[in-house]
Amino acid sequence: MIIREQNIGEQDKLVSVLTKSHGVVKAFVRGAKNIKSGKGAATALLSYSLLTFHEGRDSYSISDARALRIFPKLRGDVRKMCLAQYFCELALTVCPREKSADKYLSLILNSLYLIDEGIRREELVKPCLEMRLAAMAGYLPDLIMCRECGVYTAPLMFFYPRTGTLKCGSCGAKTDGAVPLTEAALTALRHTVYADDGKLFSFSLSDEGLRLLNRASEAYLRCRFEKEFKTLNFYKAITEP
Ligand SMILES: [Zn+2]
Structure with a gap:
């Protein structure tokens, strides 16, 4: 590709x-x-x-x-094309050199296919690809429980993109770039990392949940790969009012 x-x-x-x-x-x-x-x-x-x-x-x-x-529908849609270009920048940043990248290629092709055909929403495909790529590249976040008290779920939990860890609403605070997550958004974030490959894109989430999920995944990649993705900024500039 x-x-x-x-x-x-x-x-x-x-x-x-x-x-x-x-x-x-x-x-x-x-x-x-x-x-x-x-x-x-x-x-x-x-x-x-x-x-x-x-x-x-x-x-x-x-x-x-x-x-x-050649993804013809995607090429005819400026917004989808911008997102696809971000996927390409992700691939360039994350995928290995000089060794097998079969799983990376399948994941990116699948993401493009879902967007090209309009089978899944862009806001859902994007964080799945981001988190899964980061995990595959060795940056597996620890989303099992609150790292202070060990609670598995709470109405509000914080995701810390710098360390890839969680704290519950009682133990954590909105510091160090923490992203607040609802229960549904946290379940989805866990899914992007822990679900089987074949089920990665198979879930639904409210608009608000997707917004939080995207915030978390973007922040995580920015910290892990220590860069601003230019194509992502461009995509956001044309999609966000
Ligand atoms: Zn806690």
């Missing part, structure tokens, strides 16, 4: 590809703009393609490309 695309000169481009077997790989596409080469669509951002890599002395190039899925 193409997760980044940069033009080089008039004919060529450099792409970052999330591959099953080798994680994120950078490769040149020579003559990408040449219509006769047929490589344009298959090496465009977000395309899921069958690619043939050629290993040069110090770089890879793509000698043959055939698109398998």
Whole structure:
């Protein structure tokens, strides 16, 4: 899957590809703009393609490309496209290099598919992908119970994005960037981390719950990966009034 695309000169481009077997790989596409080469669509951002890599002395190039899925509906929708670009930035930040990334690729493709087809709400797919990617990359939060008193659930609990831990409403306070969670939002946050892969996106939550869930997942990624995601800021700028 193409997760980044940069033009080089008039004919060529450099792409970052999330591959099953080798994680994120950078490769040149020579003559990408040449219509006769047929490589344009298959090496465009977000395309899921069958690619043939050629290993040069110090770089890879793509000698043959055939698109398998290009998410046409998504491309025609500015808002969905912005979210998809954020997914690509997440992939670039989180996915491994030089080793198998099969699970990462499946997760991202599945997320795109759900948004492309409108099967799940964007506000639900996004935090699932964020939290699951962080967990897969080794940043598994501890959402079992309040770290002070051990209570499992309470009407109000705080999620601390810096440490990935919880405190209940009695033990915690709204400090250190804590995100307050209702019971439903906490259940959903736990689900994004602990649910089986096949059930990851299978739940529903109120608008308010989704708002809190997104706040928690965004804060967690910002702390764990120590960066502001530019594409996320852009997506939020066009979706939030
Ligand atoms: Zn407590």
